[in-house]
Structures are given as C-alpha cells and as structure tokens.
Amino acid sequence: MAGVGVHSGLPVTLTLGPAPVDAGLIFVRTGLEGCDREVQATAEQVVATEFATVLGDRDGPLVSTAEHVLAALRGMGVDNATIEIDGPEVPIMDGSAAAFVAAIDQAGVVTQPAQRRYIQILKPVSASIGDSFGELRPYAGGFRAEVEIDFANPVIGKQSYTIDLSPERFRREIARARTFGQMCDVARLWSAGYALGASFENTAVFDDERLLNVEGLRYADECVRHKVLDVVGDLALAGLPLLGAYRSVRGGHKLNHAVLSALLADRTAWRVVEGEAARRTARGVVEVGSGIVGGRVAAAYGPDVS
Numbered sequence: 001m002a003g004v005g006v007h008s009g010l011p012v013t014l015t016l017g018p019a020p021v022d023a024g025l026i027f028v029r030t031g032l033e034g035c036d037r038e039v040q041a042t043a044e045q046v047v048a049t050e051f052a053t054v055l056g057d058r059d060g061p062l063v064s065t066a067e068h069v070l071a072a073l074r075g076m077g078v079d080n081a082t083i084e085i086d087g088p089e090v091p092i093m094d095g096s097a098a099a100f101v102a103a104i105d106q107a108g109v110v111t112q113p114a115q116r117r118y119i120q121i122l123k124p125v126s127a128s129i130g131d132s133f134g135e136l137r138p139y140a141g142g143f144r145a146e147v148e149i150d151f152a153n154p155v156i157g158k159q160s161y162t163i164d165l166s167p168e169r170f171r172r173e174i175a176r177a178r179t180f181g182q183m184c185d186v187a188r189l190w191s192a193g194y195a196l197g198a199s200f201e202n203t204a205v206f207d208d209e210r211l212l213n214v215e216g217l218r219y220a221d222e223c224v225r226h227k228v229l230d231v232v233g234d235l236a237l238a239g240l241p242l243l244g245a246y247r248s249v250r251g252g253h254k255l256n257h258a259v260l261s262a263l264l265a266d267r268t269a270w271r272v273v274e275g276e277a278a279r280r281t282a283r284g285v286v287e288v289g290s291g292i293v294g295g296r297v298a299a300a301y302g303p304d305v306s
C-alpha cells in the first residue's frame, strides 16, 4: 500500500509478507543507503512515544507510527509477518487500521504448523503518568481491553469501551476508527513540525463545538474505539499475544508503553504459555492503497454494514 506519513507528510509504500514460526512481527526498512535494516516489533525497540510509537535501534529511529499496522496484524490474529516500508513512517492511510486489514485479507493468512504462544499475565502491573492510569491484570477469557477517555472538549467528552478481542470483533468494531485530534492541537503540532500529513482525509478533527469533518463520524464513540486500536497496536510490542485484561484511563502511547515495560520487567508477573490454536502468518505480498502499485487492489473504505 502507498500513502503518506502523518507526521512527515512524505510518501511511502508498505508491503506485508510472510515470516516463519516464532519470527514475530518484523519491520524491514528498505530504500536506505547500503543494506536494508530490520527492527523487531518489541517494547525494547521503542525509541519514542510522544505523538506516535517509534521503533529503532542503537543507530537511531527506523520506523515511525508503527501502531496502526501492528494493531491490524495483532487484531486479525497474525503472529508472524514482515512489514516492509521504503520510508521512515508507516503510511497513515485513512487514519484507521482498515487499509491494513484489507491488505491482510488480500494477502491471506496461513496457519503454521506449531502451537501458538502467548504471554499470560499472572499478577496486576500498573503505571501512572500525570492523570493517566493503566493496568494489566490476569483475565481468563483471552485478551480484554477496557479503555476510558475523558476530554475537556465537550464534543469528545467521556467515552468508554470494553472488548474481548477477536478478529471478528476487531474488524467490525475497532479497525475503522480513525485517529482524532483537536484543531488547537493540530495547529500546535504543525508548528512543531509534526502531523504535516494530517488532514481531514486521515484525522477526525474537533473544535469545541463540533466535528469539522463533513462526512461525520464512523461510530458515535469513534474516539475511544481508536484508543482501543492504539492499545492493540502498542501492546503488540509484547512480542506475543497477551492473555489478560488491560485497563487504561486517559491513556495514550506513552502510558501503554510504560505499563507493558513494567510488565516485561517483572519476570514474576507473566509467563509464556502455549495454546491449542496454530500460529498464523500473512501469506504472500500485497501492495494496496491510494497510489495503487502493480495494479493490485485498492483499500476498501465502504460503509460499515455490520
């Protein structure tokens, strides 16, 4: 798929490919001087969380705005895949995970001949940053996200959403929820050199009285659903799917990363378990999006018929 980076405004092409059992989710950065560089999508590789989740290594940042494609892969139950990009930032597409889900559908997913592995939460771990709070705790029913937001902006206000994650529910309830922002913040980000690619094409923008996008919202509570999307993507950096519940109040990328790092740092708080379901990988290579490459397939932005 091809699109622009929301922060850089630069064009970039993203290609999903298969990966072997236990490989996890791996970004491959092409188009650099010299050879391609790989970075594993894990919490240790996070180098910044200010406006988006940025992965890198000793030599600096490699991949910015990783969270939405990671959310799509984790949300759709893909454990092993390569994510190749030829620029520094994952394309923002329409600000949601819909185009990535469409790409996964197009590529296809294969079941691999091995047991699926998970990180099971054994005891609660929490973190606070300012007035935001996040906690991971044991939960017997797979992975649950419980997300609350509370914005002074009266149009956004208080919203909460709880979901027991499955590919079906992710696709129907979460994948299409777009990035959102307040007009005052967008102006501030622009002046700081961020969000240069942000527009009504990829962001739901609010002022104090209304949503400014003429097409309206995709869900009445689209903002909190997008926060759930970000949680799924940020927690994908555990490296394995989680068995547990995550609660966040007024959270964001920084909080999600802090809670996940606190969990991983405490070896008594989790263990790796094997499940009955086999692992899955994205199969083949697909390029889709607004600038169709190789005449393959366009991202679908159809109405939500669920």
Ligand SMILES: [Zn+2]
Residues within 6 Å of the ligand: 067, 068, 179, 226, 229, 230
């Ligand atoms: Zn997001």
